[in-house]
Amino acid sequence: MSNLYYGSRNTSLDNCTNVDDLVKRYYLPTMYSLIFIVGVVGNITALLVYMVKVRPWKSSTIIMVNLIITDLLFMISLPFLTYYYVLDDSWTLGNIMCRFTRLIFHFNLYGSILFLTCMAIFRYVAVVHPSHGHSIKQKRWGTLACVLCWAVVVAEISPFFYHFGTEENNNKTYCLDFASNNPKFILPYSWVLTVVGYLVPLVVVCLCYWRIMKELKEGPHMGSTKRVRARRLIVMILTCFIVCFFPYHVLRALRIYTNQTPESNCMLNRWVHAVYIISRPIAVLNIIFNLLLYTLSGDCFKQAFMGMFKCDWLNSKSKGVIKVALISKPATNITYEQSS
Template identity: 30%
Template sequence: MAFTLFRPLFLLIYIVHACVGSTNPSGSEGKGFPTIEETPEGVNVGLEAKRVLTSYLTTVFLPIIYIIVFAVGLPANALAIWVFLFRVKKKHPSSIYMANLALADLLFVIWVPLKIAYHFNNNDWIYGEGLCKVLVAFFYGNMYCSILFITCISVQRYWAVVHPLSELQKDNRVATGLSIAIWVIVWAITVPLYLYEQEVRVLNMNIVTCHDVTRQSQKQMAAGYFLNMGAVGFIVPLFVCIVSYVLMLKALQNSMSDPTIAKKRRKAIVLIITVLVMFIVCFTPSNIMLIVHYSLLLSGATNSLYGFYITTLCLASLNSCIDPFVYYFISEDFRNHIKNTFLCRSERTVERMRVSFTALKFSKKSNTYTSDTANTQSTDC
């Protein structure tokens, strides 16, 4: 089952491996790339680094994926934030978490054009060390913010299903407090990314890379940081999500015997599976490759997996344009607000329509009741 689910990913990784090659000359490692020599002015890299940095993988495939992420993610997340801020009048915990998730995605997407330009420019960074650090921090900050907010949504939905009458699952103060805590924690743990060089000049290629090469002197700091981020920022939330959804599925299946709610329960199960698969497909490959890659880097072992690693990171960024569509399918209110926004209906118009529809429905019921009563009376006569 697992192999079948990830077969397209394994095939893509195989193709990437064939494109970038597997030769890895001996030498000290710099983020998976052999560093032949390090000087204060920059570094010289080996054949594997040259092959990856000049391949169609990094100069064509990756920027095309990032263009898709930007073209879809920017308007979709901007619209989602607009809906959550100005259309959703009655806030509830799920909408608070989804609004924060949309904000995290939007903050990442607005920096993507720099990454597109970098890859199209043959991986030559021309925007300065400061912007390089900001881009890297927002990239990883978005990944772990998304993971944590999806985890919060998962737990909240579990609580709503298993304990529907609990006041805790309706308390916006808990959701607001957790959201603030996540932002503070994630941006605090991205601070180390500003403390070592992300921009490195590659002397024997005459380019300046951004986050693609790490100096040998900074290898331990980079590897230690990302190994801890991968373990704590991904493995723990993944475990929480899986447990929440398994318990939720059990609770939903137990009530399937009631035909009046069976249809809604089946729909909820489909949504649960969809969100879980999206989480696994978007974040699992990138974080596994992150842990494997930096483990090899730290140990000094031969490492030709950097092409795989940056490919899975790129694919992980697709979650930024998938998330808004998940909101659409999860929340009926969100769907209605989107439709009303596109139809340029104000909240007052929508409320008048709702009241009119309710009155019409009540009127029809009253007429039916009156008609039935008259028929009954005439029959009795």
């Protein structure tokens, strides 16, 4: 393996099983292709529903639309990443495109984290402080939140413009992933991204989840539709934080550590790199979770979707079946249904 990935200190790499090479060549193109297909179809459909059918827009609508835009921007880079790994780590698209693909991955990652955190905060205000629920739904708060999110994300990933790009080795051009770059810069920068970009939002989401669940248990109307939707939404966001984002940040830190440790075992290096590679598509599976979130956002997305694609005939058909069943019941049962 090229010392671009493992450094020049380990001369026994040729004796190791190249499990990470196999994972990169077969797993990454497959996963990125599937995410691209589902992400493009799902997010374009969701964007059309929001733009054409959902009225009026609320703060949650604005946050969701920005989340869709973030996901679609990432979709642009996936064909290039897939092509790169199919060619066995041979980058042929120039330095600018290399920076773009690596930058947009982290832009999607940390942008999604912030937008999901905003959703949790807005839902917390609506449930725990209902007196402010009406004002928090106003579009200006959603717009302000999204502007702040975009500004923070740009600040977080701005070093990508200066410290990332293509590398030449043995007549081959590489576009190295985040954790395979210069450890002297990557190690502190990775910790900053992990703490500021992930751990702080995770704590905020957990606090919102705890307060919402406490309020739902103690407050009246526990089974109301809005409260049930709020509980499902916050559970979905927390699941996304743990399932998608947590493994990537842990394995990225482990990959950086083993990559800069001279005495690390050859096979340990390979396997750590392999599981880190596996965690990267999992980190952007939040795109699939986001498609489920749109139906829980409280802005009538589900009804708008059904109306736009003429799916409401299913509802009318099911209502007709129910009516027929009621008519066929005995008179005593009909009286009971009406009186109840």
